[in-house]
Amino acid sequence: MTKLFIDAGHGGSDPGAVGNGLQEKNVTLAIALKLRDILNSDYEGHSVMLSRTTDQTLSLDQRTAMANSWGADYLVSVHINAGGGTGFESYTFNGNYEGKEETNRLRRLVHHAIVAETDFRDRGIKEANFHMLRESAMPAVLTENGFIDNTSDAAALKSDTFLTAIARGHAVGLANAFGLVESTNDNEKFVEVLVDSLWTYHTANWGDKAVVVNQGDVFTVIQDRFPVDGGYMYQIKSGLYITANPSYVRYYTR
Structure with missing residues (x-):
């Protein structure tokens, strides 16, 4: 069974990026909860753990420690961007490490599925020295889902339907990456x-x-x-x- 760790970035006393009446911590949590529910309702062959399910303050060390101690097979850290741009981008760790090629292969599958589901402008696949990527003991991706300080992106991020599309893009990408099968059990x-x-x-x-x-x-x-x-x-x-x-x-x- 594939163990998927979903991290909703920021939370509690850390609002993350702020703009256009939105706080990053709330948007990331909404996406993470939707992602969990889509994975669990539409796919089989996996288990899911979230770093947080409420507006909770967690350090970066706490988040990666949770994923590492659980023995996750993959970590997804969900974020919203800021800084005057528009669109979607994703990150893997920029260091030299065993498994880098496989980490980037998995990331490409997740990245392209999100772009396809959301029609976000594709800002590309990137690398960075982010804690969530560096300190995870498993392959990891950090997604930046639109710009909170861009009026067009923010308007989309205020739509529950669009947040569902972002979550579904993540779910489809994870299913493609790990061979999750669609659920066949129609009984409640x-x-x-x-x-x-x-x-x-x-x-x-x-x-x-x-x-x-x-x-x-x-x-x-x-x-x-x-x-x-x-x-x-x-x-x-x-x-x-x-x-x-x-x-x-x-x-x-x-």
């Missing part, structure tokens, strides 16, 4: 809580607790049972994660 999948109360989790991490759910609560499953540190989880439609232990939950389809 559900999980019901069997115990009085049960924690859910922001990410696929037993320590990242979110909210408590109660006996009888039913949730739609968007990612089937997958291993997490000695146990198993499901991902539910809200984007949260829940245990797959049959002593605590009942899984069913209809």
Whole structure:
């Protein structure tokens, strides 16, 4: 199973680039959440972890440490550009390292799919000494999805439909890069809580607790049972994660 780590750039006390009534941290989070949902609803053969699912402050070290400790196969760091340009560009690490050719091959597939889905002006494939690319233990790409200080790009970034197109471009690129197959299961999948109360989790991490759910609560499953540190989880439609232990939950389809 291919493990995909999706990083929504900036967050919390770090707004990122700001312009035309937008903050980068909010746009990147919207794209990352959409990307997760498209991957989990439309494709099989992978698992997804997000660096953040809320407006959360995380250091760059924390982000790459999460991806590295999870053993991700690929890292995508989602950003919005600024500085007076327009269009889309992507980056890989500019150093000399083992696997550089494969990293750039994967990046080309992701890059071209995003351009095709969005019709962004293609600013090209580039390299840079960015932390997210340099400190990741796996191949990584950083995407710059339009310019927040360009009125035309910003108008597009305010459109939920356009953000979905950006996310879909990322998903198609990842599917092409890693051979993910389109989902063939048309049955809806559900999980019901069997115990009085049960924690859910922001990410696929037993320590990242979110909210408590109660006996009888039913949730739609968007990612089937997958291993997490000695146990198993499901991902539910809200984007949260829940245990797959049959002593605590009942899984069913209809």
